[in-house]
Amino acid sequence: ILNVEQSPQSLHVQEGDSTNFTCSFPSSNFYALHWYRWETAKSPEALFVMTLNGDEKKKGRISATLNTKEGYSYLYIKGSQPEDSATYLCAFGPSNTGKLIFGQGTTLQVKP
Amino acid sequence: GAVVSQHPSRVICKSGTSVKIECRSLDFQATTMFWYRQFPKQSLMLMATSNEGSKATYEQGVEKDKFLINHASLTLSTLTVTSAHPEDSSFYICSATTGEYEKLLFGSGTQLSVL
Numbered sequence: 682i683l684n685v686e687q688s689p690q691s692l693h694v695q696e697g698d699s700t701n702f703t704c705s706f707p708s709s710n711f712y713a714l715h716w717y718r719w720e721t722a723k724s725p726e727a728l729f730v731m732t733l734n735g736d737e738k739k740k741g742r743i744s745a746t747l748n749t750k751e752g753y754s755y756l757y758i759k760g761s762q763p764e765d766s767a768t769y770l771c772a773f774g775p776s777n778t779g780k781l782i783f784g785q786g787t788t789l790q791v792k793p
Numbered sequence: 794g795a796v797v798s799q800h801p802s803r804v805i806c807k808s809g810t811s812v813k814i815e816c817r818s819l820d821f822q823a824t825t826m827f828w829y830r831q832f833p834k835q836s837l838m839l840m841a842t843s844n845e846g847s848k849a850t851y852e853q854g855v856e857k858d859k860f861l862i863n864h865a866s867l868t869l870s871t872l873t874v875t876s877a878h879p880e881d882s883s884f885y886i887c888s889a890t891t892g893e894y895e896k897l898l899f900g901s902g903t904q905l906s907v908l
Contacts, residue, residue: 685836715897717899722802722901723901724796724797724799724898724899724900724901724902725886725899727896727897727898730896770837772837778842779825779827779842779890779897780827780839780842781827781837781839781897782839783829783836783837783838784836785834785835785836786836
């Protein structure tokens with residue numbers, strides 16, 4: 682059974698703090714690793730799709746790294762803002778079929 | 794821009810009734826749509842993959858006669874929960890792609906409550 686684990690499950694930080702989350706996934710049969718940002722009552726918003734070992738991607742204050750050999754990805758948020766409050770999902774794609782295996786998510790709460 | 798519109802966002806129904814959930818792609822043609830389900834405090838779980846004009850492919854453990862999926866056009870896929878029971882109460886969400894699997898767009902989900 683393919684399993685994707687995210688940690689921590691939830692996180693409370695102060696505005697301005699930097700934070701990071703972990704996504705662990707199977708290191709075999711890797712095709713892609715997706716990160717999504719999901720606010721309540723909205724659609725999950727794609728942040729990054731990474732396919733190559735060593736990939737590093739950045740979008741504003743958010744960045745992500747990928748290690749396919751050991752099966753983990755980190756998501757970093759620099760200088761957290763209240764609007765960063767959301768659930769961050771990672772999803773492992775074992776093939777190019779578009780099927781994704783999701784982690785349970787990390788819920789971030791940024792206090793002003 | 795390209796978005797996926799999912800309706801209804803919330804539905805409450807009586808046990809034994811059927812419920813239809815629609816997922817529409819706006820400003821793009823969705824060759825493939827995926828349907829996921831999420832129980833409380835669990836991760837999104839893939840239920841089925843539907844390709845336009847062909848039968849859906851169901852994941853192991855998902856009853857195809859209970860969860861009817863239709864993808865008759867490039868912009869619309871529907872999930873019908875037939876004879877719904879309280880254990881079918883869950884959050885259902887769709888995603889769609891043009892075939893570039895790196896670009897998946899999600900609907901906003903449907904919370905189904907079966908009384």
